[in-house]
Amino acid sequence: MTASPSLLQVSPSDAELVRRVRQGDLDAYGPLMTRYRLRFGRYAYHLLGNESDAEEALQDAFTLAYRSLDKCRHPERFAAWLFRILVNRCRTAGARRGREQARRAPLEAADGVGVSHPAEEAMRQEELTRSLGRLVPEQREAFLLKYVEELSYEEMAELTGAGESALKMRVKRACERLRHLLSESDAI
């Protein structure tokens, strides 16, 4: 079965949607957000460790992007531009929350709060979240950008402002730490 022309036409490009929004069509921003909620929500969730903070960061990033849309010089690369804003928002959210609080998962585990889900799968997922949460924020960011979002070190350097060698070291240390943490659990 082939897609009808009408179906193809209902998926305008990012650049087209950006153009409409810039012309005052706020409704055109909805489809843009929907595209990237799904795509970028994963990064925010894993970096911040819970849905609530991830949704807040995503909302903030979308709002900032809308307000700054005239600064998006290459609308066809809206996704990369938006992702940069989200990465920065996630960093800021982590700073605001504080490093100790950012490692909420292990604290919850110590209190017995974080294992409230009875399903084994949910517990494994929480174990993964706890492991990621025990990385320092810079290592967690680098690990996710490298292996989950599949960026090159060059792209990561451009995105974060850190040097490539520093990023490689962060990824290396993140892997070492995760390997150690996960070797003591059966979550993987």
Place this chain on the structure above:
Amino acid sequence: MRSDDRSPLAEGSEDPADPVIERLVARLREPVSLSPGVERVVLERLRAEAASGAGQSEAAVPLVFRPRSRRWPALVSAVAAGLAAAFAGGVLFGRWSTRPPGDAAGVRPVEFALRTPADSAVALVGDFNDWNPGATPLRRASDGVWMVTVPLRPGRYRYTFIVDGTSWRRDPAAPRALEDDFGAPTSVITIAQR
């Protein structure tokens, strides 16, 4: 973002493939579906702003220098007031501005300052640096005053400070942003068109 079928650990010889990390990465790449309410909240927020004209009223804040004698040591206030008098020209400082006029594009150096007993670091985040906490660190001046100068075009910017990487601090000498909607205290600065 790239999508190819390479092993996620194939690149970078500093970290050889490891089955534990491979399995972790595979799990982390699974989709995470956040609530569609995200879009609804943002659209409602933006529509409310448009309806209320948020952002317009604060732009009308008088562009005058306001001495900060209650917040700053007398010497600092005197210097700031002197600079303002010398360069009075329609620039509102985010917490003091006062440099000579900028370039043809209207870019002005704007000095931001915060007095705080921070131990390690103070950063400035705002609309002008994509809220990146690593982009604009302040330097420690003296007597607990941290400062940084940022070139800004005429316009309206929201900003705040991050102290020691953990605490948000609104500029006590600047108007609070009306759309202070990030759950964090935010100030606003308006750079006038000359």
